[in-house]
Amino acid sequence: MMPAASASSRSDASGLPPADRVLVIAATYQEAENVLPLVDAVMAADPRLDLLVVDDDSPDGTGTLAQERAAAEPRLIVMIRRDRRGLGSAVRDGLHEARRRGYQLAVNIDADFSHDPTDIPRLLAAVALPGEPPADVVIGSRKIPGGGVVGWPLSRHLLSRLVCWWTRWILRVPARDGSSGFRVIRLAMLDAIQQPTEGYAIQEQMLWQIHRAGGLIREVPIIFTDRERGVSKADLRQMYKGSCDLLRFAWATWFSTGAQP
Ligand SMILES: Nc1nc2c(ncn2[C@@H]2O[C@H](COP(=O)(O)OP(=O)(O)O)[C@@H](O)[C@H]2O)c(=O)[nH]1
Numbered sequence: 675m676m677p678a679a680s681a682s683s684r685s686d687a688s689g690l691p692p693a694d695r696v697l698v699i700a701a702t703y704q705e706a707e708n709v710l711p712l713v714d715a716v717m718a719a720d721p722r723l724d725l726l727v728v729d730d731d732s733p734d735g736t737g738t739l740a741q742e743r744a745a746a747e748p749r750l751i752v753m754i755r756r757d758r759r760g761l762g763s764a765v766r767d768g769l770h771e772a773r774r775r776g777y778q779l780a781v782n783i784d785a786d787f788s789h790d791p792t793d794i795p796r797l798l799a800a801v802a803l804p805g806e807p808p809a810d811v812v813i814g815s816r817k818i819p820g821g822g823v824v825g826w827p828l829s830r831h832l833l834s835r836l837v838c839w840w841t842r843w844i845l846r847v848p849a850r851d852g853s854s855g856f857r858v859i860r861l862a863m864l865d866a867i868q869q870p871t872e873g874y875a876i877q878e879q880m881l882w883q884i885h886r887a888g889g890l891i892r893e894v895p896i897i898f899t900d901r902e903r904g905v906s907k908a909d910l911r912q913m914y915k916g917s918c919d920l921l922r923f924a925w926a927t928w929f930s931t932g933a934q935p
């Protein structure tokens with residue numbers, strides 16, 4: 675991974691080693707209004723959780739705010755990358771950092787409170803269910819009974835429906851909400867994630883590659899609430915890039931027997 679401009683690390687606040695704790699990873703870009711409330715909410719959600727903020731040098735000072743908090747919060751780790759390098763590589767760098775530090779499970783979460791940190795314990799509980807094989811990914815799913823979305827315009831609903839349909843039926847990933855960014859990931863599956871995209875399609879790509887490597891995917895319902903503070907970074911350029919990635923993965927699913935893109 676790229677060197678972090680800054681990384682302050684957790685001392686052993688709980689007495690538990692990282693293998694028995696869980697690292698929540700939040701990629702951030704221009705989330706100054708959300709980042710400190712997110713730290714508080716993750717810290718309060720479960721004492722087993724630590725938080726890694728992967729910021730792309732946000733001009734609004736998101737990374738600095740997080741760094742200042744990390745000085746007094748041993749469960750918070752901050753990684754600031756230079757320039758905006760993209761959601762895909764922020765997630766990838768976060769996952770590699772989690773494994774390097776000895777965690778076995780990570781939780782990916784958006785920083786804008788679309789994903790409710792109080793859902794994290796329920797997602798973690800679904801990794802190992804009695805009488806069922808352990809899951810490698812647990813998706814916080816908006817598309818199964820009990821799940822849903824609050825506050826989206828019709829255009830976002832339609833786009834999400836199309837992407838999830840594509841992921842399920844064209845990429846052959848057994849999940850109804852393949853584009854949800856709220857998920858638990860078993861870090862032993864990290865080697866399956868090859869050549870990660872820089873863009874938003876990292877979520878579909880990760881599931882696609884983990885499934886092809888034999889990983890087990892489970893879904894639990896969540897309610898996704900559109901952000902109240904700050905603005906979405908999923909602009910037209912990101913959507914175009916994401917569409918190209920999804921076409922590329924489809925091509926590899928159906929026509930390529932070689933290395934995964
Ligand atoms: N580090 C990093 N984080 C990003 C980047 N783009 C988006 N994010 C974060 O990814 C998460 C999801 O982005 P968001 O704008 O909410 O997308 P939306 O929910 O699809 O509208 C948020 O926490 C963003 O701050 C990026 O280029 N770098």
Ligand SMILES: [Mg+2]
Pocket residue numbers: 784786788901906
């Ligand atoms: Mg969002």
